[in-house]
Amino acid sequence: MIQLDFEKTGGLIPAIVQDMKTAEVLMLAYMNQEAFERTVQTKKATYYSRSRRTLWVKGETSGHVQHVHEILVDCDLDTLVLKVEQVGGAACHKGYKSCFFRAVQGGELKTIDQKVFDPEKVYR
């Protein structure tokens, strides 16, 4: 098995999630060794939730799972890029396609995208 460097960052490494077709960055999440292995085995993105302190299959509540088509590893073996097919067309729990739906413009944050779904209807 591939040896990633989980030690440097206290057991969790960041995974950048990119839409495999558009190359848009959808989100960033964290993985421990087990989340990485499950993602490789199941090809369904599985992360470690820092707030809930547990493994988390992306989309288990919303249905917006991520099918993983490619995993890239960086030069330091401590960061991943996942190229995914995003079911439901939205990765962000706030209803946007990408968690990065705001831009820094003139010293303020401006929303630059539109919601794909209503979070109150999806997370009940």
Next chain:
Amino acid sequence: MIQLDFEKTGGLIPAIVQDMKTAEVLMLAYMNQEAFERTVQTKKATYYSRSRRTLWVKGETSGHVQHVHEILVDCDLDTLVLKVEQVGGAACHKGYKSCFFRAVQGGELKTIDQKVFDPEKVYR
């Protein structure tokens, strides 16, 4: 000024660096408040080096600076995407365009890109 959440992650937040033209993910680096403010002001990517414990203008040694054209902020205010013009065509200190030059294939890491420069000639 924009209030990002540096507290949750101990003072540093990850910045995903993306080529503004190809959308390829080039690297991931970390920023503290000062690195973020300098990046916004100078439009030259400035990070915080965790190993050297100091601010770090990307490219100050190699000349491979990053001109920042857009900064996106995520829903939790604790991760950034920088869309950059990468001078020299390579972001990785190992000589590749992207730090993510290897892919997980059949339980191993396979190099999927070619070097743009020779690190021994650039970092002397």
